């Protein structure tokens with residue numbers, strides 16, 4: 001078992017909560033995990049990426065080699081395209097559709113996604129809207145994690161346990177909302 | 192065994208606590224900052240009241256750590272690579288005095304310059320000072336080696352350097368902890384002249400350091416962190432250093448590299464293993480993160496010996512962070528085609544936060560510059576360095592912390608007038624004060640703008656040693672009180688700020704103009720912390 005994930009987004013979007021949840025899940029399952037983060041200038045709207053690797057065998061490199069990521073999971077559409085050389089043949093791209101426009105030359109992406117759809121599996125989900133509908137706009141990251149979960153080799157129950165581990169100090173209510181967000185994302189991809 | 196997910200930096204912080212340190216001394220700097228922050232927030236560290244306040248700069252930090260070592264206790268100093276330039280004086284000399292309580296200096300290098308002015312390799316400093324250097328290859332080793340480093344320091348009576356790079360610093364993995372050791376007792380050095388480097392003593396101590404070198408090499412050869420792994424194919428022998436080892440092994444999924452491998456995580460280099468490798472193999476490949484230190488060491492000056500390849504020879508890139516793909520290429524492995532990045536992708540560079548006070552300062556300064564012309568604003572490092580980019584394009588230089596004031600002085604001495612220096616509050620107390628003193632002594636015509644956001648914002652909003660002290664410092668040094676001006680960087684104050692800058696520009700002497708408004712990220716963070724405290 002191995003899953004290599006490129007997590008992408010913009011500084012401040014909190015992709016690390018996704019990584020932390022999967023990290024907790026991997027630890028519960030006694031899997032090996034390595035997760036390289038971008039720190040430093042991240043609060044100022046720059047591109048951020050995290051390499052997340054989970055395996056039942058020891059993992060050497062903190063960085064995923066080119067062409068070996070099983071999933072690109074991005075909380076922002078433009079950012080989902082920045083790391084395509086990492087995606088494996090047969091890999092999947094799961095991205096939020098809500099654009100984060102803090103640059104003057106933000107490109108038009110519809111045609112780009114259309115082209116790429118011919119080459120690999122793409123899931124585009126409006127995670128922000130789904131999170132709002134559930135009643136917790138902050139849970140969009142868990143919607144994204146749910147949407148990617150069918151491609152991750154960890155049982156859903158284990159990921160949900162991860163959600164509990166990560167959010168339990170914030171109270172039962174928050175755990176519940178995030179679990180709901182996860183389920184909603186999963187349902188979207190399943191359809 | 193219980194594993195905890197730790198960033199490399201957290202593993203080092205935890206290991207330092209578990210080794211029984213009595214103090215951590217540091218000035219923030221990516222990617223080393225979280226070592227100190229981890230200790231500041233650690234329950235045991237708080238209970239033991241381990242010293243954990245920030246120092247004014249890296250030099251004061253290391254000197255304070257050395258003082259704690261003098262008193263018999265274990266201490267750690269940590270810094271980013273360029274911080275060691277600031278601390279280089281005490282660093283070189285502490286190698287000669289040696290230590291009393293275990294002293295470990297953690298230095299975090301930043302190949303590829305993710306957030307630094309350069310990518311210098313601190314192993315050279317270790318070699319220069321002739322002290323042991325530990326270079327862990329993963330998070331568990333970061334923990335184990337740090338814990339061991341204190342004992343090693345006391346055994347060899349030398350400071351030990353731990354060298355990490357950004358990747359290990361900011362990557363997480365499961366780490367198994369060991370039991371926590373008690374702190375050392377307070378105790379004076381046996382030889383009260385141990386830290387006295389008058390030449391008569393210094394010569395003797397330097398000889399001692401030289402005499403230890405053979406022993407240090409032996410210890411490296413015996414170290415469990417340096418290994419020789421046999422391999423059937425002697426066509427190539429491979430040397431890996433620190434984290435680079437992982438990039439090699441990533442290319443052999445079952446962990447079976449066909450070539451003999453010497454893995455180095457402790458310096459001075461284990462000569463015995465390297466000689467054995469050279470003896471057995473036709474050719475050597477050196478894979479190291481940073482500059483080609485080991486490659487240079489092994490390469491024959493006249494190239495008559497065994498061929499040595501690496502970053503210097505060109506099979507690996509000379510510059511920037513390594514990755515498994517570079518190593519695959521050096522090993523001659525074919526990689527399949529990968530998907531391409533679409534052509535229409537736009538970059539998303541970092542920029543000042545919306546609402547940041549630095550913006551208001553720059554817009555005002557730009558209005559003045561429009562009249563006097565470009566090329567007169569010296570600056571240095573902090574969030575405000577982003578003022579070099581559009582839409583501001585205000586500042587012209589960023590070399591090292593403090594160089595804004597001093598370079599402006601030099602340019603003014605040369606006849607360039609008016610000149611401006613833009614410096615942050617933390618950078619000012621880190622290394623701006625002495626430059627200001629130079630200006631005051633000669634009453635140089637400079638206009639120094641201190642952009643005071645009451646935080647060390649660039650590195651994550653740590654408390655600034657400058658808070659509440661800037662005016663008094665300037666006055667105390669001798670800046671004329673009427674030329675110490677204050678403004679609040681807000682859009683609505685634009686005209687007033689322009690006016691103040693213009694007035695001071697007219698003055699032929701030292702002007703200090705302080706723009707004070709707290710960093711909005713710092714405000715948000717403080718709110719969050721207070722809320723969490725209330726809940727607890």
Ligand SMILES: Cc1ncc(C[n+]2csc(CCOP(=O)(O)OP(=O)(O)O)c2C)c(N)n1
Nearest residue numbers: 220274572573574575615616617618648649
């Ligand atoms: C010698 C050295 N130490 C540390 C750093 C890392 N560093 C860069 S800027 C900075 C502090 C900036 O704080 P301040 O001057 O208050 O400016 P701000 O970021 O708050 O605008 C630090 C610690 C460095 N580049 N060089």
Ligand code: SF4
Nearest residue numbers: 544547574648710711
């Ligand atoms: S972190 Fe603070 S100082 Fe830095 S850009 Fe943002 S608001 Fe400005």
